[in-house]
Amino acid sequence: MLDTASNRPELPPEIARRRTFAIISHPDAGKTTLTEKFLLYGGAIQMAGQVRAKGEARRTRSDFMKMEQDRGISVSASAMSFDFGKYRFNLVDTPGHSDFSEDTYRTLTAVDAAVMVIDGAKGVESQTQKLFEVCRLRDLPILTFCNKMDRESRDTFDIIDEIQENLAIDVTPASWPIGMGRDFLGCYDLLNDRLELMDRADRNVVAETIEINGLNDPKLAEHVPALLLDTFLEEVEIARELLPKLDPKSVLEGHMTPIWFGSAINSFGVQELMQGIATYGPEPQPQQASPRAIAPEETKVAGFVFKVQANMDPKHRDRVAFMRLASGHFKRGMKLTHVRTKKPMAVSNPVLFLASDRELAEEAWAGDIIGIPNHGQLRIGDTLTEGEMIRATGIPSFAPELLQGVRAGDPMKAKHLEKALMQFAEEGAAKVFKPNIGSGFIVGVVGALQFEVLASRIEQEYGLPVRFEASQFTSARWVLGDKDEVEKLVEANKQHIAYDNDGDPVFLTRLQWDIDRVERDYPALKLSATKEMM
Ligand code: G4P
Secondary structure: OOOOOOOOOOOOHHHHOEEEEEEEEOOOOOHHHHHHHHHHHOOOOOOHHHOOOOOHHHHHHHHHHHHHHHHOOOOOOOEEEEEEOOEEEEEEOOOOOOOOOHHHHHHHHOOOEEEEEEEOOOEOOHHHHHHHHHHHHOOOOEEEEEEOOOOOOOOHHHHHHHHHHHHOOEEEEOEEEEOOHHHOOEEEEOOOOEEEEOOOOOOOOOOEEEEOOOOOOOHHHHHOOHHHHHHHHHHHHHHHHHOOOOOHHHHHOOOEEEEEEOEHHHOEOHHHHHHHHHHHOOOOOOEOEEOOOEOOOOOOOEEEEEEEEEOOEOOEEOEEEEEEEEEOEEEOOOEEEEOOOOEEEEOOOOEEEEOOEEEEOOEEEOOOEEEEEEOOOOOOOOEEEOOOOOEEOOOEEEOOOEEEEEEEOOHHHHHHHHHHHHHHHHHOOOEEEEEOOOOOEEEEEOOOHHHHHHHHHHHHHHOOOEEEEEOOOOEEEEEEOOHHHHHHHHHHOHHHEEEOOOOOEEEEEOOHHHHHHHHHHOOOOEEEOEEEOO
């Protein structure tokens, strides 16, 4: 039996040992460093020395990360699997750029929990807050890691208060820091009554652990200088009085977050956090779908695509669709049904992402993420099953908040541009609308940075310099409803209509007043800011 806070005892052991999660944080809080340490303890990186400097593997990995920064998107590290003790962790990367993007949202539809990393000196920052709110929409369980405790950081109570207040979630300390900045000694593991002492001499050395028999144990005084010990004991006493106790059920429901304090770069607190993910993080959860939800323990395989990455290797125009397995035991070569087109699809070369290497996935279980190379058949939101016409839901496409026209620098290359744009639309990197009247395309994104990312990708991957220019429209709404009514609207508002890459009509405008007018004049229609991907 796995020692967990299980809320799904019916799961087969292979599924029950899986933990699929993402890390959310503000840039610079330490997500990359923490990820590297996860991989180190997950055995995915063989030698500690590889993590910082030296080693070909390290260079390759950091090159990928540089490319990610340059391109503003995650390239290699979209999903990584590694073992931690009896557990299999699947870490799904949230895109690194600071604009909120749909990609980020959809990534969070593919995980069962999130680790929130905050910088001990800065507390809850803007990007953390936004990402947290996305997690909250799905009541995702959150485990918190307060990083950089080796530096001057804020008062422990302040940090906890700030999380409770800004994010409206109960916070319970899983560990308590002793000293701070230069005086930071380590943490007391409140869940296991252990003293963890940080080794400053070697960043890759795992902390020294001393078993303590409760807070009155005289052993504490042997390791903690009197001044620090007094403050620490006083703080823990107050914390135990004022802060809620760890309630695993409340964690699973997303109402409470346990917080660990540590220093990722010093490998400190990381293993305790990993143990926390194993113990308090949920097993694979049911997936909402239509006409019925999919339970992970179902023996038949079902999975859904939450991300498509094109041109991972510019030499081969391959695409990889990332599929989260929602149920069953997948085996390589399986024939699945592609629900949208109702066509069979043999999944013969699925990829499992083990750290920076891709490996053929011989098998996978509910909770795992596999990459399926394909030539464009698989789109975001697609469901693959063993025959049942069931469709995963809750993977939305958002109306873009920024619209711009786009032209190829060379007008002869308009066809090439169309191809590139369609590609990015299918990848979910942007919305592409073809206006009913006139030529050219209108591209819509959620964050301004995405225009730059697109322009540079079109240039790099297609050799096409492009120009974005102001559009007369500022809002886009999908037109939903009865076909005849839609036709009527299109006829009467030709100059406002465009079609998305699926051929679905979209109403473009710069005035909310227009949207209100249409809704008043066409009560049977809905102008929607989201469209379910299917
Ligand atoms: P991110 O992915 O969230 O953006 O953060 P990343 O891990 O890249 O960390 C941001 C910076 O914070 C890095 O410094 C990193 O070394 C540092 N850092 C991470 N964890 C800790 C910690 O526990 N303590 C301290 N003191 N620093 C930490 P950098 O100078 O930008 O990069 P580098 O030259 O160290 O690689």
